[in-house]
Amino acid sequence: MDDDAEIIAEFLVESHENLDQLDRDLVELEKAPGSRELLSSIFRTIHTIKGTSGFLAFNRLEALTHVGENLLSRLRDGEMEMTPQVAQVLLTMVDTVRALLEAVEASGSDAAGDADVDGVVAALKAVLEGPAETQVVPDVEAPADARVEVDVPEQTTVEAPVSESELDALEARLVAEVTADPVSDCVTVPAVDAAADAPNEDDTTRRAVDASVRVDVDLLDALVQLVGELVLTRNQVLQRTESQDDNELVRAVQRLDLVASELQEGIMKTRMQPIGQVWSKMPRIVRDLAVQLGRDVDLQMEGHDTELDRSLLEALKGPLTHLVRNALDHGIERPEDRAAAGKPVQGRLLLRAFHESGQVVVEISDDGAGIDPDHIASVAVKRGVITREQADRMEPRELVNLIFRPGFSTAAEVTNVSGRGVGMDVVRTNIERIGGTVDMQSQVGLGTTCRVRIPLTLAIIPALVVGEQGETYAIPQANLVELVRLEGEDLARGVENLAGAPVLRLRGHLLPLVSLAEVLGRERPTGDAMTVVVVQNDGQRFGLCVEEVHDTQEIVVKPIGRQLKMLPTYAGATIMGDGRVALILDVPGIAHAQNVAQVTESDVDSRAVAAEDSTALLVLEVSNGRRAALPLREVSRLEEFDVNRIERSGNAEAVQYRDGILPLVRLTSAIGLVETVRDDEQVSVVVHESDDHRVGIVIDRVLDVVEAAVVRSEVGRRAGVLGSAVIQDRVTDLVDLDAVVALTGVGA
């Protein structure tokens, strides 16, 4: 009985693969009805399924595929034309075959299940006997077909006169072979898959058999596990033999090192699958949806070969499919609406996948109606997702991403495709569960791009090993940008310590600094040297100050126990060469926990939203909690002086500073506010230097350094104040620096 089960299992696996190919071929055939190659391929597939079904006594399956085969035979012989109805009934047949296969999988027979086989058979027959045809007696032809079966392959290659459709097919193949990757024309996309792999039908079977082997997934996982252990042991052996005199041993260990590395690379590849697997299902999905929703869509897909770990791919299938459905349902408009808007009637849906700095990026773009931030805002407020005040303060991009919140749906009617308000937040949850992020960008009227980023968390990764107070930590190389070492003068000049917010000036940009010691809950160390590991997370950079940098190693990533999973600092753990455990730092987690996610790099992505103007501001407290802001570029440094260093000259105040006199102006009074009485021993002073003058502005305290797009309001405009803006949810006076400086009588 086991043999039977094995045969059936193989039949199921093969058939599922074949059905996927059938979907693609049928969708293509609809667009290129004359393609003999497609027809032959489709015919062959159905024929195979029919044959095996008969052999395994799956009668319903056999009956269904039998009628399908007849229909295909008519199409292949040119006696029938491929029309949308024909395509539809064939696709329905494919779905029914799938349902029957499921029944076989579940119960070992195709008799169970609620697949409406008879209905589909009737539909197929109806199309066969359809209006334009002459005599059609499918059942009578059956025995004739049976005898002809053996000759089928030869027949298709022996046809001497080259017909129009054959020329078309040949041309398509040639075009496909020339335009390899990236493919920009949807018609040729599947043909690339078919043609590049199989320029000749016979070659297909030869190549498929030779080029790949089917391996049980559990066996592969076991191998991956073993290789992981091998890498660990190799690291240990390497460490021990570093100081050995035995040459033979050292050489042998070096060979071991090489072999282990190559083995590891090879085995990791077995876990990698191309995203083309997911792409390949899309033509059918898009076609069905387009028909159902009455849209005209041109689907383009790029990056079929982009690989990612099998488990990640599995987890992505659902979310990506939903995003595609969304693009069709809510994004691309009906043809008449598009025409009215002056757009081409056919909408464009582009699926792109590519690698970027240690991540796989998947983009789903459409040129549809786009998402209106104001509309989103009002719906969100109405549903209580956010308050009106919050909505007013959010930038358009933040508003657009509100659609990922639970319970959110703006669909006027909940279609059965999407719009239940449970889709997008489930998408985000599922993507975040595998450590990824998802983001929407949109322009009203022009289109929307949804970007999914998945970190490549393979089990073995290269990492930078750092030391902090005698402990070792690992930073994945995928997050690494560069290393900066600052000592003495450079340190003093490069690092600004703005009352708790350390910032490094690095090649014109401001880099927030985070001390690893502080991340680990300890005091930030002081010293005259600093080692900064510049890391990045999703386009945002910050500098992690560590005590020592050791070396780069390949480490096996092991998960940490459930008791530690909620800690944002750690992504996992590994065993170092000396057998000790080291924790792996979670760069995104640290970024969020330390609030360095605020300072964003300007987005130069040109696909959707244009870059916004934003400036770096120094936000200060003046008088009883009121806030003021200065452009950071005007700040030379921050100083603290003893109160008793302040000297008076007439009505003006000044301090002796750097071999000169620094005139002081009190910001609070300069912008017309009442000074709070402070009895601190120290005053905080913002030093503003320009070519010909230097002024010290006395402030209460520094609050923050913020990079934001400033929308100036005329409210509060007065002497010394240009206006106000909302920064960090608070109304903040924008200081008129020139006016304030002028109060000291210095400069122009």
Place this chain on the structure above:
Amino acid sequence: MAGSTLETMSPADAPSLADSQYCTFWVGDLFFGVSVAAVQEVLRYQELTAVPTGPEAVHGLINLRGQIVTALDLRCRLGLPPREDGVLPMNVIVRSRGEVVSLLVDDIGDVITVDTRTGGLTLEAAPANVPSVVRDVVTGVLALPDAILLVLDADRAADVPAAPDTTGGTA
């Protein structure tokens, strides 16, 4: 019964009464037993890698033949005062919720077999005056002839509550 045993016991060695065989150990004055079926092995002190900012009861991570195991200090977990300086704990490696966890204890005892059918011993609920933090991790007590055995629920013992364990209940 002071244990300096370094045996690695595997459930495969145990006879079929696995349910009433307990691996025993001391945490302070408390005498605990864990069903042998839940125990993977028992080890002497292993070097710990600390987890800064982690829960107080998690004293660190150990390398168990290439596997990284979280080590939970039961004294801490049960709100007892810490071990004296220089006294090293032992590792009781248990399986909990699909993961392997090490419970750090003071001393290892013998494996004892409790015959619950003929001996008249039944598992009783822990007395009400036992601190709640201890009662929470115990499925019951067995009144042995010369000791009271607290039967530990490995899963609950290995769960780390969100709030710190420093309040020790009624004790």
